[in-house]
Amino acid sequence: MTFSGTARPDLLAIAGRYAADPDRWPVRPRFDPVDRWYARIAERPDHEAWLLTWLPGQETELHDHGGSAGAFVVLSGALVEETVAGGESRGAVLVAGAGRRFGTHHIHRIVNRGGDPAISVHVYAPALRSMTRYHLDARGGLRVAEVARAGVAW
Template sequence: MSDVSIAGDPTAFPHLARTDLPGHPTTVAGYARLVREIAADRARWEPLVRYDALTRWYARLETGPGYEVWLLSWLPGQSSGFHDHGPSAGVMTVLQGELTERALTADGEGSRALGPGGVRVFATGHLHEMVNAALEPAVSVHLYTPGLVEMNQYPAATRRDRHRVH
């Protein structure tokens, strides 16, 4: 007796071979689209948001082949510190509130405020700090590709030295 005769013909069960499932993103544009879709789906992320007075709060929202998505909340004054994301690149957006990104540029350190809806793409090796410099809490979503396996922190002296070298 064969497995097919026991289990039946697998092609007779169309739900086992669905072709209407959404594909996973594989490009920067696809990752940005996924981040925008998550941001627009408030019912998906808003019930998960928590705030922690001691540190930024975070929760993994989704994983896929070669990426992961994180939800973060920030109380006023909370910061990531200057860091990079190891071998990961990423896409992020602010869902509510405002965050300030401080990054190393050719001219030194630059900063920009990020409000809801804007999408920020960053490459591997991007050295920056995210901080909630506003008076209200903030929420953001971050996609990393490949998934985040390291986040290297850089104190002020190291940032100056790294800037001089590059």
């Protein structure tokens, strides 16, 4: 789906609605001691929504969303969103109730640096088809590590 000529949905508001109504989720949150756990909880013509859980220390790599815009809301615990600008990593702490929206070219990583488990809801439009993972080089530049495809890598 493309959004040219039409209003883009407010993905942060949509994420907030999913976060506020866990009785409608098709799955219950689970925690995996090895890696963050995730499950798609909705797929609509204009967006998809994912439920993620994070034990202390669990994180993503630096990644983009393959041209999809997105937003996420922290339901419990706290997460740090790190972005890279000018070769430097910058972090913002998001506690329960906080959220963040981002555009189609956003690169970030999310990490649970706290001592408590965290739960978050993420919404993307259009639905995720790929995600590119990045590494920082010695000069602070981003280099592609992997391009993961939906249905193949997750």
